[in-house]
Amino acid sequence: MKQLLYGGFLAALVCAGATEAQEPLRIVATTADLKSLAEAVGGRRVAVASIVPPNVDAHEYQPKPQDLNRIRDATLLLRVGVDYDLWLDKLAARAKRPELRRGGAGYVDCSFAIALLDVRGSRVGPAGGHVHGSGNPHYWLDPSNAEIITGVILEALARNDPANAKYYEGERLRFLERLSAKMRGWEQKLVPAQGKPMIAYHNNWAYYARRFRLNFAGYIEPRPGIPPSPSHLAGLLKLMESQQVKVIVRQPHEPAKIAEFLAGKTGAKAALLAASVGAVPQAKDYLSLFDYNAEALANAMK
Numbered sequence: 419m420k421q422l423l424y425g426g427f428l429a430a431l432v433c434a435g436a437t438e439a440q441e442p443l444r445i446v447a448t449t450a451d452l453k454s455l456a457e458a459v460g461g462r463r464v465a466v467a468s469i470v471p472p473n474v475d476a477h478e479y480q481p482k483p484q485d486l487n488r489i490r491d492a493t494l495l496l497r498v499g500v501d502y503d504l505w506l507d508k509l510a511a512r513a514k515r516p517e518l519r520r521g522g523a524g525y526v527d528c529s530f531a532i533a534l535l536d537v538r539g540s541r542v543g544p545a546g547g548h549v550h551g552s553g554n555p556h557y558w559l560d561p562s563n564a565e566i567i568t569g570v571i572l573e574a575l576a577r578n579d580p581a582n583a584k585y586y587e588g589e590r591l592r593f594l595e596r597l598s599a600k601m602r603g604w605e606q607k608l609v610p611a612q613g614k615p616m617i618a619y620h621n622n623w624a625y626y627a628r629r630f631r632l633n634f635a636g637y638i639e640p641r642p643g644i645p646p647s648p649s650h651l652a653g654l655l656k657l658m659e660s661q662q663v664k665v666i667v668r669q670p671h672e673p674a675k676i677a678e679f680l681a682g683k684t685g686a687k688a689a690l691l692a693a694s695v696g697a698v699p700q701a702k703d704y705l706s707l708f709d710y711n712a713e714a715l716a717n718a719m720k
Protein backbone atom coordinates (compact mmCIF):
# COMPACT_ATOMS: atom_id res chain seq x y z
CA MET A 419 0.00 0.00 0.00
CA LYS A 420 2.80 2.32 0.99
CA GLN A 421 4.52 1.43 -2.28
CA LEU A 422 1.37 2.23 -4.22
CA LEU A 423 0.93 5.60 -2.56
CA TYR A 424 4.56 6.46 -3.18
CA GLY A 425 4.17 5.42 -6.80
CA GLY A 426 1.11 7.66 -7.15
CA PHE A 427 3.00 10.55 -5.62
CA LEU A 428 5.84 10.11 -8.08
CA ALA A 429 3.42 9.97 -11.00
CA ALA A 430 1.83 13.22 -9.79
CA LEU A 431 5.24 14.85 -9.60
CA VAL A 432 6.10 13.76 -13.12
CA CYS A 433 2.78 15.11 -14.40
CA ALA A 434 3.35 18.46 -12.66
CA GLY A 435 6.81 18.52 -14.22
CA ALA A 436 5.38 17.97 -17.67
CA THR A 437 2.92 20.87 -17.32
CA GLU A 438 5.65 23.12 -15.92
CA ALA A 439 7.88 22.22 -18.83
CA GLN A 440 5.59 24.10 -21.20
CA GLU A 441 6.69 27.62 -20.40
CA PRO A 442 4.08 30.25 -21.29
CA LEU A 443 4.90 32.24 -24.38
CA ARG A 444 6.08 35.69 -23.34
CA ILE A 445 4.37 38.71 -24.84
CA VAL A 446 5.12 42.37 -24.23
CA ALA A 447 2.45 44.91 -25.22
CA THR A 448 2.98 48.66 -25.13
CA THR A 449 -0.45 49.28 -23.54
CA ALA A 450 -2.71 47.59 -20.99
CA ASP A 451 -5.50 47.40 -23.62
CA LEU A 452 -3.39 45.25 -25.96
CA LYS A 453 -2.21 43.23 -22.95
CA SER A 454 -5.80 42.41 -22.07
CA LEU A 455 -6.63 41.41 -25.66
CA ALA A 456 -3.48 39.27 -25.88
CA GLU A 457 -4.51 37.52 -22.65
CA ALA A 458 -7.96 36.91 -24.11
CA VAL A 459 -6.45 35.08 -27.11
CA GLY A 460 -3.45 33.49 -25.37
CA GLY A 461 -5.28 32.24 -22.26
CA ARG A 462 -3.14 30.12 -19.98
CA ARG A 463 -0.48 29.59 -22.61
CA VAL A 464 0.87 33.15 -22.51
CA ALA A 465 2.39 35.54 -19.97
CA VAL A 466 1.75 39.13 -21.00
CA ALA A 467 3.32 42.32 -19.66
CA SER A 468 2.52 45.89 -20.66
CA ILE A 469 4.89 48.83 -20.69
CA VAL A 470 2.96 52.11 -20.28
CA PRO A 471 1.49 52.45 -16.74
CA PRO A 472 -2.13 53.53 -16.26
CA ASN A 473 -2.87 57.21 -16.73
CA VAL A 474 0.33 57.99 -18.55
CA ASP A 475 0.11 59.33 -22.10
CA ALA A 476 1.78 56.61 -24.19
CA HIS A 477 3.28 59.26 -26.44
CA GLU A 478 5.12 60.90 -23.56
CA TYR A 479 6.28 57.67 -21.99
CA GLN A 480 10.01 57.28 -21.49
CA PRO A 481 11.09 53.63 -21.56
CA LYS A 482 12.82 52.32 -18.41
CA PRO A 483 15.71 49.83 -18.16
CA GLN A 484 13.32 47.10 -17.01
CA ASP A 485 11.34 47.54 -20.25
CA LEU A 486 14.45 46.55 -22.17
CA ASN A 487 14.86 43.43 -20.00
CA ARG A 488 11.24 42.46 -20.59
CA ILE A 489 11.54 42.86 -24.34
CA ARG A 490 14.72 40.72 -24.39
CA ASP A 491 12.72 37.76 -23.08
CA ALA A 492 9.65 38.28 -25.26
CA THR A 493 8.53 36.16 -28.19
CA LEU A 494 5.94 38.71 -29.32
CA LEU A 495 5.96 42.48 -29.16
CA LEU A 496 2.56 44.18 -29.60
CA ARG A 497 2.20 47.86 -30.34
CA VAL A 498 -0.68 50.27 -30.98
CA GLY A 499 1.17 51.91 -33.89
CA VAL A 500 -0.21 55.07 -35.61
CA ASP A 501 2.66 57.04 -33.95
CA TYR A 502 1.16 56.34 -30.51
CA ASP A 503 4.14 54.39 -29.15
CA LEU A 504 6.97 55.56 -31.41
CA TRP A 505 9.62 55.06 -28.70
CA LEU A 506 9.20 51.30 -29.14
CA ASP A 507 11.39 51.20 -32.26
CA LYS A 508 14.45 52.48 -30.40
CA LEU A 509 13.77 50.15 -27.49
CA ALA A 510 13.38 47.12 -29.78
CA ALA A 511 16.62 48.05 -31.58
CA ARG A 512 18.48 48.16 -28.26
CA ALA A 513 17.13 44.72 -27.32
CA LYS A 514 19.22 43.23 -30.16
CA ARG A 515 16.39 40.88 -31.15
CA PRO A 516 15.91 41.35 -34.89
CA GLU A 517 12.73 39.23 -34.90
CA LEU A 518 11.05 41.87 -32.68
CA ARG A 519 11.78 44.75 -35.06
CA ARG A 520 9.51 45.93 -37.86
CA GLY A 521 9.02 43.05 -40.29
CA GLY A 522 10.24 40.43 -37.78
CA ALA A 523 8.25 37.29 -36.89
CA GLY A 524 7.55 38.54 -33.35
CA TYR A 525 6.65 42.12 -34.27
CA VAL A 526 2.93 42.92 -34.24
CA ASP A 527 1.54 46.33 -35.17
CA CYS A 528 -2.08 45.96 -34.04
CA SER A 529 -3.23 48.87 -36.23
CA PHE A 530 -2.29 46.82 -39.28
CA ALA A 531 -5.83 46.04 -40.49
CA ILE A 532 -7.75 48.90 -38.86
CA ALA A 533 -9.60 51.53 -40.89
CA LEU A 534 -8.23 54.65 -39.19
CA LEU A 535 -10.24 57.79 -38.48
CA ASP A 536 -9.08 61.42 -38.61
CA VAL A 537 -6.38 60.75 -41.18
CA ARG A 538 -5.35 64.22 -42.26
CA GLY A 539 -1.91 63.44 -43.59
CA SER A 540 -0.41 66.42 -41.77
CA ARG A 541 1.46 66.81 -38.53
CA VAL A 542 0.95 69.41 -35.81
CA GLY A 543 2.60 69.99 -32.45
CA PRO A 544 4.43 68.65 -30.52
CA ALA A 545 3.29 70.51 -27.41
CA GLY A 546 2.76 67.88 -24.74
CA GLY A 547 0.24 65.07 -25.04
CA HIS A 548 0.28 63.47 -28.44
CA VAL A 549 -0.69 64.65 -31.85
CA HIS A 550 -2.79 62.59 -34.22
CA GLY A 551 -0.49 63.13 -37.17
CA SER A 552 -1.06 59.81 -38.93
CA GLY A 553 -4.67 59.34 -37.86
CA ASN A 554 -6.50 58.86 -34.59
CA PRO A 555 -4.66 56.11 -32.70
CA HIS A 556 -7.40 55.31 -30.15
CA TYR A 557 -8.93 52.57 -32.31
CA TRP A 558 -9.21 49.99 -29.49
CA LEU A 559 -12.10 52.08 -28.13
CA ASP A 560 -14.42 50.69 -30.79
CA PRO A 561 -15.07 47.23 -29.35
CA SER A 562 -15.78 45.95 -32.88
CA ASN A 563 -12.14 46.62 -33.66
CA ALA A 564 -11.24 44.02 -31.01
CA GLU A 565 -12.23 41.40 -33.56
CA ILE A 566 -9.60 42.74 -35.94
CA ILE A 567 -6.95 43.25 -33.24
CA THR A 568 -7.41 39.75 -31.78
CA GLY A 569 -7.28 38.37 -35.34
CA VAL A 570 -3.85 39.94 -35.84
CA ILE A 571 -2.71 38.64 -32.42
CA LEU A 572 -4.01 35.14 -33.22
CA GLU A 573 -2.08 35.09 -36.47
CA ALA A 574 1.14 36.08 -34.68
CA LEU A 575 0.60 33.47 -31.95
CA ALA A 576 -0.11 30.73 -34.47
CA ARG A 577 2.99 31.70 -36.43
CA ASN A 578 5.25 31.59 -33.37
CA ASP A 579 3.62 28.65 -31.56
CA PRO A 580 1.94 26.53 -34.27
CA ALA A 581 1.48 23.55 -31.89
CA ASN A 582 -1.09 25.57 -29.93
CA ALA A 583 -2.77 27.36 -32.85
CA LYS A 584 -6.07 25.51 -32.32
CA TYR A 585 -6.11 26.43 -28.63
CA TYR A 586 -5.57 30.14 -29.43
CA GLU A 587 -8.28 30.02 -32.07
CA GLY A 588 -10.74 28.58 -29.53
CA GLU A 589 -9.85 31.15 -26.87
CA ARG A 590 -10.35 33.98 -29.35
CA LEU A 591 -13.76 32.67 -30.41
CA ARG A 592 -14.88 32.39 -26.78
CA PHE A 593 -13.74 35.98 -26.19
CA LEU A 594 -15.59 37.23 -29.28
CA GLU A 595 -18.76 35.53 -28.07
CA ARG A 596 -18.49 37.28 -24.71
CA LEU A 597 -17.75 40.55 -26.51
CA SER A 598 -20.79 40.30 -28.73
CA ALA A 599 -23.08 39.53 -25.78
CA LYS A 600 -21.63 42.54 -23.94
CA MET A 601 -22.00 44.76 -27.00
CA ARG A 602 -25.77 44.51 -26.90
CA GLY A 603 -25.75 45.62 -23.24
CA TRP A 604 -23.48 48.60 -23.93
CA GLU A 605 -25.61 49.69 -26.89
CA GLN A 606 -28.74 49.59 -24.76
CA LYS A 607 -27.12 51.40 -21.88
CA LEU A 608 -25.94 54.19 -24.18
CA VAL A 609 -29.25 54.81 -25.96
CA PRO A 610 -30.01 57.83 -23.69
CA ALA A 611 -26.63 59.34 -24.66
CA GLN A 612 -27.06 58.93 -28.42
CA GLY A 613 -26.71 62.16 -30.33
CA LYS A 614 -26.59 64.33 -27.20
CA PRO A 615 -23.82 66.90 -27.59
CA MET A 616 -20.85 66.41 -25.25
CA ILE A 617 -17.37 67.78 -25.10
CA ALA A 618 -14.15 65.99 -24.09
CA TYR A 619 -10.65 67.04 -23.15
CA HIS A 620 -8.83 65.04 -25.83
CA ASN A 621 -10.20 63.25 -28.87
CA ASN A 622 -9.78 59.74 -27.54
CA TRP A 623 -13.36 59.09 -28.48
CA ALA A 624 -13.69 59.15 -32.28
CA TYR A 625 -14.04 55.33 -32.60
CA TYR A 626 -16.14 54.99 -29.46
CA ALA A 627 -18.50 57.73 -30.63
CA ARG A 628 -18.91 56.20 -34.08
CA ARG A 629 -19.77 52.78 -32.65
CA PHE A 630 -22.32 54.03 -30.09
CA ARG A 631 -23.67 57.03 -32.05
CA LEU A 632 -22.36 59.60 -29.58
CA ASN A 633 -21.87 63.24 -30.43
CA PHE A 634 -18.66 64.96 -29.35
CA ALA A 635 -19.37 68.54 -30.37
CA GLY A 636 -15.99 69.93 -29.32
CA TYR A 637 -12.73 69.35 -27.47
CA ILE A 638 -10.95 71.30 -24.77
CA GLU A 639 -7.75 70.78 -26.76
CA PRO A 640 -8.08 72.86 -29.94
CA ARG A 641 -6.14 70.09 -31.75
CA PRO A 642 -4.98 66.79 -30.29
CA GLY A 643 -1.98 67.41 -28.03
CA ILE A 644 -2.35 71.21 -28.03
CA PRO A 645 -3.43 72.86 -24.73
CA PRO A 646 -6.33 75.32 -24.97
CA SER A 647 -5.90 79.09 -25.28
CA PRO A 648 -8.30 81.50 -23.54
CA SER A 649 -9.91 82.28 -26.91
CA HIS A 650 -10.47 78.59 -27.63
CA LEU A 651 -12.15 78.20 -24.23
CA ALA A 652 -14.34 81.25 -24.89
CA GLY A 653 -15.41 79.68 -28.19
CA LEU A 654 -16.08 76.39 -26.42
CA LEU A 655 -18.30 78.13 -23.86
CA LYS A 656 -20.33 79.64 -26.70
CA LEU A 657 -20.65 76.26 -28.36
CA MET A 658 -21.71 74.63 -25.09
CA GLU A 659 -24.43 77.21 -24.61
CA SER A 660 -25.72 77.16 -28.17
CA GLN A 661 -25.77 73.34 -28.36
CA GLN A 662 -26.82 72.86 -24.73
CA VAL A 663 -23.92 70.59 -23.88
CA LYS A 664 -24.69 68.78 -20.62
CA VAL A 665 -21.66 66.50 -20.23
CA ILE A 666 -17.91 67.12 -20.19
CA VAL A 667 -15.84 63.95 -20.58
CA ARG A 668 -12.46 63.76 -18.94
CA GLN A 669 -9.93 61.04 -18.14
CA PRO A 670 -8.34 60.85 -14.67
CA HIS A 671 -4.97 62.15 -15.88
CA GLU A 672 -6.40 65.06 -17.87
CA PRO A 673 -6.54 68.43 -16.07
CA ALA A 674 -9.66 68.69 -13.90
CA LYS A 675 -9.47 72.49 -13.54
CA ILE A 676 -10.52 73.40 -17.07
CA ALA A 677 -13.37 70.89 -17.08
CA GLU A 678 -14.53 72.23 -13.71
CA PHE A 679 -14.32 75.81 -14.98
CA LEU A 680 -16.46 74.98 -18.01
CA ALA A 681 -18.88 72.97 -15.87
CA GLY A 682 -19.18 75.86 -13.42
CA LYS A 683 -19.95 78.33 -16.22
CA THR A 684 -22.50 76.16 -18.03
CA GLY A 685 -23.98 73.77 -15.44
CA ALA A 686 -22.72 70.78 -17.45
CA LYS A 687 -21.75 67.63 -15.54
CA ALA A 688 -18.26 66.13 -15.69
CA ALA A 689 -18.05 62.43 -16.54
CA LEU A 690 -14.85 60.58 -15.72
CA LEU A 691 -14.24 58.03 -18.49
CA ALA A 692 -11.40 55.60 -19.06
CA ALA A 693 -9.75 55.48 -22.48
CA SER A 694 -7.49 52.64 -21.36
CA VAL A 695 -7.60 49.55 -19.17
CA GLY A 696 -6.44 50.56 -15.69
CA ALA A 697 -7.26 54.27 -16.04
CA VAL A 698 -9.90 53.72 -13.32
CA PRO A 699 -9.85 50.74 -10.92
CA GLN A 700 -13.12 49.37 -12.36
CA ALA A 701 -11.57 49.05 -15.84
CA LYS A 702 -9.69 45.86 -14.95
CA ASP A 703 -9.64 44.42 -18.45
CA TYR A 704 -10.85 45.15 -21.97
CA LEU A 705 -14.50 44.20 -21.36
CA SER A 706 -14.83 45.93 -17.97
CA LEU A 707 -13.37 49.09 -19.53
CA PHE A 708 -16.50 49.31 -21.69
CA ASP A 709 -18.76 48.27 -18.81
CA TYR A 710 -17.39 51.15 -16.76
CA ASN A 711 -17.63 53.76 -19.54
CA ALA A 712 -21.20 52.85 -20.50
CA GLU A 713 -22.27 53.07 -16.87
CA ALA A 714 -20.44 56.37 -16.22
CA LEU A 715 -21.81 57.98 -19.36
CA ALA A 716 -25.36 56.78 -18.77
CA ASN A 717 -25.18 58.17 -15.22
CA ALA A 718 -23.88 61.53 -16.43
CA MET A 719 -26.86 61.77 -18.83
CA LYS A 720 -29.43 61.35 -16.03
Ligand SMILES: [Zn+2]
Nearest residue numbers: 548621622642
Ligand atom coordinates in the same frame (compact mmCIF):
# COMPACT_ATOMS: atom_id res chain seq x y z
ZN1 LIG B 1 -4.94 60.87 -28.82
